[in-house]
Amino acid sequence: MADLVWLHEDALRRTHPVFVAADYERGSDTQPVFIWDVDYFGENDIGLKRQHFIYETLVEMGAEIHAGSMHDILPRLVAARGVTRVLVPATPNPNMLRRYGQIRRALSDIAFDMVDDTPFATLSKPADLGRFFRYWNKARKSAMRPHGG
Amino acid sequence: MDHIAKLSGQQPCTPSPIEGGRVAAEKALTAINPAAYAATRNFLDGAVTRLSPYIRQGILSLDEVRNHALSIEPDQKKVEKFVQELAWRDYWQRVYVAHPERIWNDVETYKTGFDASEYETDLPDDISTGQTGVACIDHFIGTMLETGYLHNHARMYVASYVVHWRRIRWQAGARWFLQNLLDGDPASNNLSWQWVASTFSNKPYIFNLENVAKYTGHEVNTRFADNRVLGYSYEQLNELLFPNLAHMAGDQHG
Numbered sequence: 001m002a003d004l005v006w007l008h009e010d011a012l013r014r015t016h017p018v019f020v021a022a023d024y025e026r027g028s029d030t031q032p033v034f035i036w037d038v039d040y041f042g043e044n045d046i047g048l049k050r051q052h053f054i055y056e057t058l059v060e061m062g063a064e065i066h067a068g069s070m071h072d073i074l075p076r077l078v079a080a081r082g083v084t085r086v087l088v089p090a091t092p093n094p095n096m097l098r099r100y101g102q103i104r105r106a107l108s109d110i111a112f113d114m115v116d117d118t119p120f121a122t123l124s125k126p127a128d129l130g131r132f133f134r135y136w137n138k139a140r141k142s143a144m145r146p147h148g149g
Numbered sequence: 150m151d152h153i154a155k156l157s158g159q160q161p162c163t164p165s166p167i168e169g170g171r172v173a174a175e176k177a178l179t180a181i182n183p184a185a186y187a188a189t190r191n192f193l194d195g196a197v198t199r200l201s202p203y204i205r206q207g208i209l210s211l212d213e214v215r216n217h218a219l220s221i222e223p224d225q226k227k228v229e230k231f232v233q234e235l236a237w238r239d240y241w242q243r244v245y246v247a248h249p250e251r252i253w254n255d256v257e258t259y260k261t262g263f264d265a266s267e268y269e270t271d272l273p274d275d276i277s278t279g280q281t282g283v284a285c286i287d288h289f290i291g292t293m294l295e296t297g298y299l300h301n302h303a304r305m306y307v308a309s310y311v312v313h314w315r316r317i318r319w320q321a322g323a324r325w326f327l328q329n330l331l332d333g334d335p336a337s338n339n340l341s342w343q344w345v346a347s348t349f350s351n352k353p354y355i356f357n358l359e360n361v362a363k364y365t366g367h368e369v370n371t372r373f374a375d376n377r378v379l380g381y382s383y384e385q386l387n388e389l390l391f392p393n394l395a396h397m398a399g400d401q402h403g
Contacts, residue, residue, distance in 0.1 A: 011207035013171055038157050044335075045327035049165045049297040052153050053331050056169030057208055067156050089207065092245040093335070120211040120239040127240075129247055135240045136233065143236050144225060146216050 004083040005032040006074065008096050009046065011089030011117065012057045018089045018115040033077060034058050036067040043095050070099045071106075078110055085111040121148045165297035165331055167202055174203035183218045187230035193300045193365045201332035202298070204238065211235050238337055245336035251349075252335045253320060260347040262393025265318065272321040276311060284375035285361050286310050288368075297331040302364055308345040309354050313390050314378060319346040355386055 003022040011018065024030055041051060058065055066073045078086065086107075088100060091114075104112040121139040128134040142148045154161035167173075181198045189195030203209040215235055222228040244251060255265060275281050279290030289303040299307070304326070311322040319342040326342070327333035343349035358379040362371040373380045381389065 009206055013208050013210070015210075015213075016207065036156055041157065045324055045333065047297075047328040047333075048150075048154060048157065048159050048162050049329070050331050050333060051157055052150055052164045053167070053169040053202060053297070054206060055153050057171070057206060060170035060172065092242060092249065094249050117207070118210055118212040120215065120235065127243055129240070129244050132237060132240050135243070136236055139236060139239070140233075143215065143232055143239075144219075144229065146219050147212060148215075 002081060002083050003085045003087055004077065004081065006086050006088045007032045007034045007058075007063060008089065008091060008093070009044075009054055010091045010093065010096075012054065012061065012063075014061055016089055016115075016117060018087050021087050021113065021115045032061075032063045033074075034063045034065050035070045035073045036065050037070045037073075038067075040070065040095060040099070044093070071103060074103050075107055078107060083110065085113065088112070088114050090114045090116045119148055163295070165202075167199065167296070167298055167331055169202075169206075169208075171208055174200070174208045177203065178209060178214060178217055181214075181218065181221075181231075183222045183231035184224070184227040186234075187227060190230070190234075191302050191364055193303060193369070197300060199298065204235075205332040205334045205337075211239055238334075241334075241336035241340050244340060251343075252339050255348040256340075256343055257348050259353075260351065261313065261353050262391045263316070268312070268316050268318040270318055270321060272311070272317060272325050273315070276315065276317075276322075277325060281310075283310065283378055284370035284372070285358075285365065285379070286376075288370060293326075293329050297329060299330065304341070305345060305354060306356055306361060308342050309356055310379075312342070312346045313353055313355055319343055319348065353391070355383070355390060357381055357383060357386055 005018055005022050019032075046054075055065070066077070074086070077083065091097065100112070100114070121143040123138050123142065125138070127138055150161045150164050177198065177200055181200070182196050185196035186198060190197055200209060200214060204211060204214065215232055218228050218231050259265060259268075276290070279287045279294060281287055281290075286307060289299060289307050292303070293299040293307075308319070308322055308326075311317050312319050320339075323339045323342040326338050327335065330338070340349055345354040347353040356379070358371060358373065358376050361369070361376075361379065365371060370376070387394070
């Protein structure tokens, strides 16, 4: 099984759990992929200064950068490399989730997994998100401990 | 930068002085002082960390930043304010996951005495270029456009000026910030604009010139003659900005 780690701008570090989930012993490519999709940048209001910041980060972490549409590039990479599973860091971004869902449906014989980041705080009950301090009163104890434990 | 601009089909601009990458992120993390942050964070020259671009892009996780803060400051009371500020980002992200529609829509109605339809929808050029004629606001806008970063207190001043002095919908300002800030995040940015606007808080956030002078250094022009629209008491500002309402409180950070 060859895994491919598909990054986006919410998770640009090698210590993200998505890299732990990737099975490198079975020949998975250790280089994550970032698709430089200008339409996506435009939809997400990512300006040029921030694009430069993202680019510096990607180069330093040794990511492959492919310019073009996510819908075109990802299926091409999957086919060319015999990828059987695509791993993506979890994100709340609807613009990314929409593309992820569309590509996943188009590549129905490939496994797709979203991998959560390490949590900041663990809540025993669903948080009341009506106001910050309602959340903080429930999260404080966990948040003030190392690893939120 | 030329390569990036070509990739994106735009004219090159000057990169931010804040460097991308994990090495730069770890250097910034090593430099944090949670106790000093708690004491001085509202001052523009205070011990703020500038970690937000790295946290926003996931170059640093909230978990590791918190863990590092706890490891270097054994006194929990001194580190709590810093951890609480990290928790604000966790909170905004949770709202984003649970209610993605709140990112661009008013969570609640404005509590300013005005209906949303009474606010302009587009950001005027004098604001987007930092030529409003209000010296301190123009200074803050210029800093954002030049560096891709702005101190949080200055962001609140600019957001409040846009929404309450100029009566422009928060969405226009939020999009403008997203396009120009290295740490532009739909949840943290837009919901903070809603907090200032009062569509996700109990009252509008306003400030006055005295408050700006208190928290900024000498490099910011806070002379009355150059910032007249801000040079009032909170009581006067409430009457001027929210004539349909009775009394309201001012800057919560004052």
